[in-house]
Amino acid sequence: MTEILQAIGGVPVTSTEKVVEAIDVDKWFGAHQVLKGVSLTVKRGEVVVIVGPSGSGKTTFIRCLNHLEKIRKGRILVNGQLIGYRERNGRLIEDSERNIARQRREIGMVFQRFNLFPHLTALGNIIEAPIQVRGIAKAEAIETARALLGRVGLAEKAESYPAQLSGGQQQRVAIARALAMRPSLMLFDEATSALDPEMIGEVLEVMKELAREGMTMIAVTHEMGFAREVADRVVMMDDGRIIEDTEPEQFFTAPRSERSKAFLARILH
Amino acid sequence: MRFDWGFFEHYLFEPSSVFLHGLWLTLCISVISQSIGTAIGIAGALGTQSRFRIIRAVVAFYTWLMRGTPLLVQIVFIYTGLAAANIFRFEDIDLGFAVIPGNIQAGIVALSLNEGAYMTEIVRAGILSVDHGQTEAAKSLGMTYLRLMRRIILPQAARVIIPPLGNEFNAMLKNTTLVSVIGVPELLLATNMQISATFRVFELLSVVALYYLALTTLWGFAQRAIDRRFGNPAQSLPPRESMADGLRRLLLPRHVR
Numbered sequence A: 001m002t003e004i005l006q007a008i009g010g011v012p013v014t015s016t017e018k019v020v021e022a023i024d025v026d027k028w029f030g031a032h033q034v035l036k037g038v039s040l041t042v043k044r045g046e047v048v049v050i051v052g053p054s055g056s057g058k059t060t061f062i063r064c065l066n067h068l069e070k071i072r073k074g075r076i077l078v079n080g081q082l083i084g085y086r087e088r089n090g091r092l093i094e095d096s097e098r099n100i101a102r103q104r105r106e107i108g109m110v111f112q113r114f115n116l117f118p119h120l121t122a123l124g125n126i127i128e129a130p131i132q133v134r135g136i137a138k139a140e141a142i143e144t145a146r147a148l149l150g151r152v153g154l155a156e157k158a159e160s161y162p163a164q165l166s167g168g169q170q171q172r173v174a175i176a177r178a179l180a181m182r183p184s185l186m187l188f189d190e191a192t193s194a195l196d197p198e199m200i201g202e203v204l205e206v207m208k209e210l211a212r213e214g215m216t217m218i219a220v221t222h223e224m225g226f227a228r229e230v231a232d233r234v235v236m237m238d239d240g241r242i243i244e245d246t247e248p249e250q251f252f253t254a255p256r257s258e259r260s261k262a263f264l265a266r267i268l269h
Numbered sequence B: 001m002r003f004d005w006g007f008f009e010h011y012l013f014e015p016s017s018v019f020l021h022g023l024w025l026t027l028c029i030s031v032i033s034q035s036i037g038t039a040i041g042i043a044g045a046l047g048t049q050s051r052f053r054i055i056r057a058v059v060a061f062y063t064w065l066m067r068g069t070p071l072l073v074q075i076v077f078i079y080t081g082l083a084a085a086n087i088f089r090f091e092d093i094d095l096g097f098a099v100i101p102g103n104i105q106a107g108i109v110a111l112s113l114n115e116g117a118y119m120t121e122i123v124r125a126g127i128l129s130v131d132h133g134q135t136e137a138a139k140s141l142g143m144t145y146l147r148l149m150r151r152i153i154l155p156q157a158a159r160v161i162i163p164p165l166g167n168e169f170n171a172m173l174k175n176t177t178l179v180s181v182i183g184v185p186e187l188l189l190a191t192n193m194q195i196s197a198t199f200r201v202f203e204l205l206s207v208v209a210l211y212y213l214a215l216t217t218l219w220g221f222a223q224r225a226i227d228r229r230f231g232n233p234a235q236s237l238p239p240r241e242s243m244a245d246g247l248r249r250l251l252l253p254r255h256v257r
Helices: A004-008 A058-065 A097-104 A122-132 A138-151 A167-179 A197-212 A224-230 A248-253 A258-268 B005-013 B017-048 B053-068 B071-084 B102-128 B132-140 B145-182 B187-198 B201-231 B243-251
Strands: A018-029 A032-043 A047-051 A073-078 A085-088 A091-094 A107-110 A185-189 A217-220 A233-238 A241-246
Touching: A004 A138, A004 A167, A004 A197, A018 A058, A032 A058, A032 A073, A032 A241, A047 A058, A047 A224, A058 A073, A058 A185, A058 A217, A097 B132, A107 A167, A107 B132, A122 A138, A122 A167, A122 B145, A138 A167, A167 A197, A197 A217, A197 A224, A224 A248, A233 A248, A233 A258, A241 A248, A241 A258, A248 A258, B005 B201, B017 B053, B017 B102, B017 B145, B017 B187, B017 B201, B053 B102, B071 B102, B071 B145, B102 B145, B132 B145, B145 B187, B145 B201, B187 B201
Parallel strands: A047 A217, A047 A233, A107 A185, A185 A217
Antiparallel strands: A018 A032, A018 A073, A085 A091, A233 A241
16 A cells, blocks of 8 residues: 555645634533644645544534534634634624635545445545535546545445445445545544444554645544654643643653542553 | 226327327426426525525425415416416427426426425425534535535435435326326326216226326336435445436447447
8 A cells, every 4th residue: 555645636735824713712512611722733645643532522522623513712723724703893703605615625535434425326425525626527527536546445335335335345435435535624523433444454544644744634533653663753632632642652751730630541551 | 977997098008199198298208397396496505504594494495385275276387377367477488399388387387386396495405414423524525515516426326316316206297297287288187088988988088097006006116216326325335336327228229329
């Protein structure tokens, strides 16, 4: 499994050095505040792993990055563009559906439950958005999709439907589907949590390869091996706040906060 | 008066041109009204999902009104009532090759509006049956609402929509008899005209009943074939072909495909 990104013409170019800039983000579900002033900057080519106990807001946070969740306060910029909102007299107003859709093209997302389109083949899943959203010619989209499928080790499964694929295979198709849009940022929302243990490795391999090739990535995961091996930074969230943002070596050997220590003790033993 | 078998057989196997024309009208009105009703149903179902309260309220009022009043009343109201109140009068439309009389237009409008209300509920149930993750995945790929509905959600909802849609069309075939009250010479009115001329009530109503049975039975076969292909929600494997391809294969002769 090498050079996955070659299938889409190399690492997508971004105009800014800071791919993600989240500033003081607040998010509420009803009366419950799930994000409390979260700020995070991710530079081009960086791989950031977000860890933390369940309910800490890590999944909610990355869902805010492509506006699958609305925010109450703060700013989220991806490639220098305000995501999901327009600013008018210092107040945030939700942007038009068309503009939000346009911004989402640049942000790939991989879901815990894969969410492949069951009525389309693996190939159909991958070419759908490039053709419908980017307006790419069908022949070109198919060529790219076949190349991507080959790079993630599923060249023979192009005509299979999701129901005919294993969980690991489905998740690899889902990664290829997101990459086919040539995103400048990839979000992974617990991409291996719904997989049987023997299939986690094949998906992690693809994610590691993408990281090595210079893809800008934010991954919410419980896979500490992945974090240790490829992350540039590990971000620890707890109770809606970022409580630690550091290099993996530091995080795993000498975490600063007591809560990080407790979390690591629980997860590593 | 004894049942006249000879008369019965004659009208059953050698139907008059008035009767055949009535059969043709029944089929046309059913297919057109079901098609328009299904289109209204899709629009209505999307309306129930709208984030604008006013649109949701309009759709709710529409389904409440159409499902809460008798179809027969709706038909007479739309054709005779609106005209009597000088609000709207259905005029004949001349297409050059054919004239569509006002009462047929009114009948189609009434049947379509009524059917649209029921289809709204059916399509809505279909849309809600699709996992929300599908919407999120489509959004994350940059699809707008209408595109993700058309390309991702509705094709999956079709499995849940198609079986009840078949039942709706079965009902529609029979509900067309109601437009006879505004003088549309469909199958029932054509029969009634012959009854007036011959006074053979029992024989002719038996004939028309058999024709309706034949129509609904044939449709039952078609429905089973369609359900097998797309409509079985318990089926875990996806269809081998797209819905459009499948319908084309079912409906069109080989050389047209």
